[in-house]
Amino acid sequence: MYAVTTSPTPPTTSAVRTEGLVKAFGGRRAVDGIDLEVFPGEIFGVLGPNGAGKTTVLRMLATLLAIDEGRAEIFGVDVRERPHVVRQLIGLTGQYASVDENLTATENLVLFGRLQGLRRADARGTAARLLDRFGLGDAASRPISQFSGGMRRRLDLAASLITRPPLIFLDEPTTGLDPRTRGQMWDTIRELVDDGATVLLTTQYLDEADQLADRIAVIDAGRKVAEGTPDELKSSVGDSSLHLLLADPTQLAAAAETVRRQLGGEPVLTPERGRITVPLERADRAADVLTALRTAGISLSSMSVQKPSLDEVFLALTGHDTHSETQETAA
Amino acid sequence: MTTLLTDPATTGAHRADTTHPSVSPADAVRQTMTMAWRATLKMRRNGEQFFDVTIQPILFTAMFAFIFGGAIAGDVGSYLPLMIPGILAQTTLTACMATGVQLREDMDKGVFDRFKSLPIARIAPLAGPMVADLLRYGIAATLTFLMGLLMGYRPGGGVLGVIAGAVLAMIAGWSLAWVFAWVGTIGRSAQGVQGISMMIMFPLTFLSNAFVPVETLPGWLAAFVQVNPVSHVVSAIRDLANTGTLTAEVGWALAACAIVVAIFAPLSVAAFRRRM
Structure with a gap:
């Protein structure tokens, strides 16, 4: 036309x-x-x-x-x-x-x-x-x-x-x-x-x-x-991390040693709850840790691999978290 | 402007070369009619949109005739030829007011974002509902005349005169609705629009010759009444329905309508553009 x-x-x-x-x-x-x-x-x-x-x-x-x-x-x-x-x-x-x-x-x-x-x-x-x-x-x-x-x-x-x-x-x-x-x-x-x-x-x-x-x-x-x-x-934000919760908290030291051997990184321990958190380069490395723990006779009550959340991305990029923002006012 | 068969894989930058720089008047009319179709669908689903154009003519015709008939014209029968065109103008004007309020409500909804983002004439979303409202004015005109006939009104202009009067009322309604459409586009909320519209509507209807002869008014008021476009519309409807003559008042009424549209249609479209 x-x-x-x-x-x-x-x-x-x-x-x-x-x-x-x-x-x-x-x-x-x-x-x-x-x-x-x-x-x-x-x-x-x-x-x-x-x-x-x-x-x-x-x-x-x-x-x-x-x-x-x-x-x-x-x-x-x-x-x-x-x-x-x-x-x-x-x-x-x-x-x-x-x-x-x-x-x-x-x-x-x-x-x-x-x-x-x-x-x-x-x-x-x-x-x-x-x-x-x-x-x-x-x-x-x-x-x-x-x-x-x-x-x-x-x-x-x-x-x-x-x-x-x-x-x-x-x-x-x-x-x-x-x-x-x-x-x-x-x-x-x-x-x-x-x-x-x-x-x-x-x-x-x-x-x-x-x-x-x-x-x-x-x-x-x-x-x-x-x-x-x-x-x-x-x-740019960082790696994901592996979170382990031990069935028996008294095994914490042994578990930490196993994790250190497998991943090389330094695990963060929370002894009173039997928790171990460790940075993870690749998610599939978690399997190696789990196998090693089982071989060592250490049982877990839960495990998770957590990726960086938007909150963490924001924290890293801007120095503040997402919740301090004002509400969207654009009509 | 159908681009349906274009394969998007070959589009993007190439598509920019097959676009239209502006909307043609013919397309603008088609888009307005499509928007009018939408408005009639909405009307069918919200029955209350017909209340003002059904209840009001019936109620007001009876009420005004019996209350003012004796005082103004001596008896109800001789007041009807004076009053029926007035009621018609008043009902149409009230119906116009609803146009602005509904437009405001409509514009606050998400669907208006889509209308604004479509390559359509900016006037179509405004003019469409107003075209559909012709239906409501038509209903109001029919019911007012019917109610008048029931009460003993015998229009001297015959069937053609009455139809001409009704058509004029519809034209006037459509024209004056642009005033309220403008209020609707600049208003902040539907309630605000309603309030402002009332302040426009009441003086326009009551400071006119709709219900009383101008000769009974003090000079300063008569001066305003005589320039009020509603007065010309009412006089024109009276001439058409009561005597069946095409008088200068009809010309004045149409001219007044044209002036109102010429002022308020561009204002409304400009306000609508600015809001985006």
């Missing part, structure tokens, strides 16, 4: 590029100079606690909030100057389901399809296909008010995919979901990328970023404090 033909964009164009992005609410700089670069075809995670400014960044990129300072480009298109074009390149799945509560699942998808120029029959066909794909076929004509949290998120995501946008924003896609639904959501997000989309997601969970993201930016108090692959981030 009225497609604009410009000179071909070089294939190196980033999906998202921001420079010195700033958003202030009142006097508080919720986003305080953030540079990001997301490459086409990757899952990029923005990790941070509540109130860090993750949602605000996403809302600016999705043209929902005005950019106060700095600049942002989506596939080379300036967000501030050409918001209408940017809107044709993105799909947004909000933290709170951005679907219409008063409508059925089908009506919602038909509504968004029609708004984006699909003919009635096409809109219905697309709606039916998406509902089937997201396991909502049986609930197609039920009002959203009867949907569970997981079903809402899936419908919300389906609504973002109607025109198959090349860039998808997911704002905390699994917050509040049960573990099974969470796993399904992760699978769905991976499928999107397999289909060629680029995903920018925010999360408060290190394990989610770890599971999904190719690269992660850690945001704290409106600033980027770290960026890298999940492995780089975790190794």
Whole structure:
């Protein structure tokens, strides 16, 4: 119809590029100079606690909030100057389901399809296909008010995919979901990328970023404090650790000696509880320790290998934990 | 602008080359009608959205006729031709007020984030519900005239005159609704919008010729009443329904409506853009 033909964009164009992005609410700089670069075809995670400014960044990129300072480009298109074009390149799945509560699942998808120029029959066909794909076929004509949290998120995501946008924003896609639904959501997000989309997601969970993201930016108090692959981030924080609880606390000295021999590191002992904690380079080294302990006739009442939590990552990166943050105020 | 068949694997930067720089007027109209369809679905599911346009015309027609009829026109029968168009204007205006309040409620919901992030005309989410509200004004007009007929109102303009009057009431409702849509977009809460809208609606209806002849008013009040667009709408409906004539008042009423839309539609869209 009225497609604009410009000179071909070089294939190196980033999906998202921001420079010195700033958003202030009142006097508080919720986003305080953030540079990001997301490459086409990757899952990029923005990790941070509540109130860090993750949602605000996403809302600016999705043209929902005005950019106060700095600049942002989506596939080379300036967000501030050409918001209408940017809107044709993105799909947004909000933290709170951005679907219409008063409508059925089908009506919602038909509504968004029609708004984006699909003919009635096409809109219905697309709606039916998406509902089937997201396991909502049986609930197609039920009002959203009867949907569970997981079903809402899936419908919300389906609504973002109607025109198959090349860039998808997911704002905390699994917050509040049960573990099974969470796993399904992760699978769905991976499928999107397999289909060629680029995903920018925010999360408060290190394990989610770890599971999904190719690269992660850690945001704290409106600033980027770290960026890298999940492995780089975790190794910057430190190793995981092995926690052992002895069945018989009197064997503590013998157990500590066995652990020291196996891992080389110096175990931390808690004699009154019969507990040993020791840094672990690789999780599979735990098996060697367990075998050695059994050979030595030392029995355990429990053992666990703990990976660094987001709290530990934060503590290491920012010097404070995640709970000292103020609540997210971005509306 | 369908891009459904585009394979995302070949998109991204390439997709940026097949986008549209702006929304065409034809697309804006289509998107508005889609938003109107959504509004009618919502109406069907929330029956209470019809209370103001069903109960009010019936109740107010009976109440005003018996209370004011004797005092203002001598008897109920001769008050009806004066009052019915007034009630119609008042009911339509109340229905407009609900437009603004509902818009405010709607905008606080998550779904509006999606509307804002879609490549659609900014006016569509505002204008859509207003188009759907034509249905409510139509119901109000029908019920008001029916109630009048039951009470002995015999409009001299005949069927065509009454239909023309009802259509004018609907046009006026749609135009004046932009005032409340603007209040809805700038207001902070639905309650606040309701309060401000009441303060706009009451002077507009009661400081008009809707219920009393202008000649009975003191000069300074008559001066305001005569420039109030609602007065022109009421006079025009009276001319159409009671005499079946297309008078200058109809022209004035339409002009007043056009001016209201010309001022408040851009203000509303601008306020809506700013909120993002």
